[in-house]
Amino acid sequence: MSSGINSSWTSPFITYLTSNSSTIPMTTSEAGWCAVSPALGCLLGPPIAAYLADRIGRKNTVLIMAPVVFFSQLGIGLVRNVWHLALLRLFIGAADGACFTTLPMYVGEISSPDIRGFLSSLICLSFTLGVLLINTIGCFFSIFTCSIICAAVPAVHFLGFIFMPESPYYYIKVGKYNEAKKSLKIFTGLADVDEELKSLSDAVRVQEEIVKNSKFMDLFTIPRIRKATVIFVIIGLALRASAKAPLLSYTKMIFEESGSDISSSLSTIVYCSVEFFVMTITTYFVIDRFGKKIMCVISLSGCGITLFLLGFYFFVKDFHHDISRYLNWLPITTLTAYSVLFNMGLSFTQVCYLSELFPTNVKAKALSFAEISTVLTNAVTVKLFQVMNDGFGTLSGSFFCFSILCMIMLVFVIKYVPETKGMTLEEVQLFFTGEKYKENDENIEGTLLRNNDIE
Numbered sequence: 001m002s003s004g005i006n007s008s009w010t011s012p013f014i015t016y017l018t019s020n021s022s023t024i025p026m027t028t029s030e031a032g033w034c035a036v037s038p039a040l041g042c043l044l045g046p047p048i049a050a051y052l053a054d055r056i057g058r059k060n061t062v063l064i065m066a067p068v069v070f071f072s073q074l075g076i077g078l079v080r081n082v083w084h085l086a087l088l089r090l091f092i093g094a095a096d097g098a099c100f101t102t103l104p105m106y107v108g109e110i111s112s113p114d115i116r117g118f119l120s121s122l123i124c125l126s127f128t129l130g131v132l133l134i135n136t137i138g139c140f141f142s143i144f145t146c147s148i149i150c151a152a153v154p155a156v157h158f159l160g161f162i163f164m165p166e167s168p169y170y171y172i173k174v175g176k177y178n179e180a181k182k183s184l185k186i187f188t189g190l191a192d193v194d195e196e197l198k199s200l201s202d203a204v205r206v207q208e209e210i211v212k213n214s215k216f217m218d219l220f221t222i223p224r225i226r227k228a229t230v231i232f233v234i235i236g237l238a239l240r241a242s243a244k245a246p247l248l249s250y251t252k253m254i255f256e257e258s259g260s261d262i263s264s265s266l267s268t269i270v271y272c273s274v275e276f277f278v279m280t281i282t283t284y285f286v287i288d289r290f291g292k293k294i295m296c297v298i299s300l301s302g303c304g305i306t307l308f309l310l311g312f313y314f315f316v317k318d319f320h321h322d323i324s325r326y327l328n329w330l331p332i333t334t335l336t337a338y339s340v341l342f343n344m345g346l347s348f349t350q351v352c353y354l355s356e357l358f359p360t361n362v363k364a365k366a367l368s369f370a371e372i373s374t375v376l377t378n379a380v381t382v383k384l385f386q387v388m389n390d391g392f393g394t395l396s397g398s399f400f401c402f403s404i405l406c407m408i409m410l411v412f413v414i415k416y417v418p419e420t421k422g423m424t425l426e427e428v429q430l431f432f433t434g435e436k437y438k439e440n441d442e443n444i445e446g447t448l449l450r451n452n453d454i455e
Helices: 002-007 010-017 028-041 045-053 058-063 065-076 082-110 113-137 143-161 168-173 177-188 194-210 223-241 244-258 264-285 292-319 321-327 330-344 346-354 360-392 396-416 425-432
Strands: 435-439 444-450
Touching: 002 065, 002 082, 002 113, 002 143, 010 028, 010 113, 010 244, 010 264, 028 082, 028 360, 045 058, 045 082, 045 360, 058 065, 058 082, 058 143, 065 082, 065 143, 082 113, 082 168, 082 346, 082 360, 113 143, 113 264, 113 346, 168 177, 168 194, 168 360, 177 194, 194 360, 223 244, 223 292, 223 346, 223 360, 223 396, 244 264, 244 330, 244 360, 264 330, 292 321, 292 330, 292 346, 292 396, 330 346, 346 360, 360 396
Parallel strands: none
Antiparallel strands: 435 444
């Protein structure tokens, strides 16, 4: 939730910050760097989290990030210099990077297959709630008041999460079998977990034997792990192609540029509310019923179409102004449709796949790589969006470019991304070693079939 707040923080404040009445005066270029600073900060968090997750545990790694976010949020309400503001947002970005490296790992390891997609998507739902919160309160309150409200989020997180149990996978990995047994009892609700403990221990042992003394380069040199890495890269690039990162940072500005009769503040709140509502429906009723791949394909196709329509509107507005007055309804309608389609699939696909693609002994390094690559590409898309807008003098070029990228990535998703619905983490790993999980017409069977064509 804190990450959602930070990612979309500039959206309600960007026009104020670049105005003459701003208490933190800045140019549009400086505002662009302020928007991208959390993504740059995220480069610091994942390597730290990858190191800590295997040494102090998944839970404690997430927990110690809360004070960083708490004090940085308080500082945002007090600074009066653009570079101080960017630095504080960079600190929060580093904590975000650490959390997004560790949280999918933790959630994936505590979840049974039938609810793993649901629990993983709760991360995305909370992120969306953070986006809605900052865009709502940012339209009515000052930066100082908003910083106080936002600082309460990591405070509540710290006080609540400190009582949560550690992942049993981590305890088994470090040889603490009694603690693993206690953790399993909490997560399964069973008094006798000896069978589950043995199964997990065997699975971790097998994964450790596959890659002993794991290194970062194992993500690219070992075929079965490289395959998982390629799949993640495809999913990550598809998410970047959807232009979600620029829309998070410039939502209100886009509505203001549209020239619609509907106020930009109201349009932003409606847009974010629809996004949260759709994400909630998807989380509870869709993800574990229809599978991740098919929802990703539908979502990516829809984003490409809606971004094209948005580009068409700004093209008409800037070059055929006499026609645009009949299309004032199009920006809010198109962005709302974009929100619905994005949250049907792309919003949770990356986090859900990250929770299951990689074996335990390289998972920390894999998620560190995933977060670093994510924030780098996010930073590029956010900055590129601002540069293209300034260069073209219109928003249409940016939206047309992202629409084309969506269609290109759609081909890769259809061709290379597998469906893992109904698989345990162990069965996902068997899939990458050349064994395929079989799904019959009625239900998921626990059958693994050799597939020599998988490589």
